[in-house]
Amino acid sequence: MDVTDDLPSASHTIQEFVLGYEEARQLRGFRCPNCGLVTATWGLACPQCGKAELGEAQLSQRGGVSAFSILTGPGDEFINDAPYAYGVVALQGGGRITGWMPTVRSEKDLAIGDAVHFVPGYKPGVQFAKDSEDPNPG
Numbered sequence: 001m002d003v004t005d006d007l008p009s010a011s012h013t014i015q016e017f018v019l020g021y022e023e024a025r026q027l028r029g030f031r032c033p034n035c036g037l038v039t040a041t042w043g044l045a046c047p048q049c050g051k052a053e054l055g056e057a058q059l060s061q062r063g064g065v066s067a068f069s070i071l072t073g074p075g076d077e078f079i080n081d082a083p084y085a086y087g088v089v090a091l092q093g094g095g096r097i098t099g100w101m102p103t104v105r106s107e108k109d110l111a112i113g114d115a116v117h118f119v120p121g122y123k124p125g126v127q128f129a130k131d132s133e134d135p136n137p138g
């Protein structure tokens with residue numbers, strides 16, 4: 001018996017999800033057909049209502065900062081980038097995604113609610129920049 005027979009399937013794999021923001025220059029997410037929740041978190045069921053068949057959704061690349069802190073002691077992958085902001089962005093149209101902002105070096109450089117946009121890049125993680133730094137990205 002194949003143990004994968006009983007597992008629900010998703011419209012894309014977690015690997016495609018990660019490659020979406022590292023290579024395909026897009027933010028992938030899910031939309032629940034039952035309750036309408038849009039989420040940036042990969043999963044097999046809706047975290048709000050539990051429905052198992054989530055549809056793929058293309059997330060907005062723009063949003064507002066809902067939380068952040070300045071990291072001065074990062075992990076090895078980001079050792080040459082510190083200090084930088086690490087935080088949560090509430091995307092327009094739904095989805096909250098964790099990301100980092102290498103151009104923000106101090107708490108004075110960013111505020112809750114600041115408009116930001118996704119910056120595709122070769123570094124790991126989802127990278128954002130303030131709209132005020134680059135108002136017409138891409």
Ligand SMILES: [Zn+2]
Nearest residue numbers: 032035046049
């Ligand atoms: Zn739902």
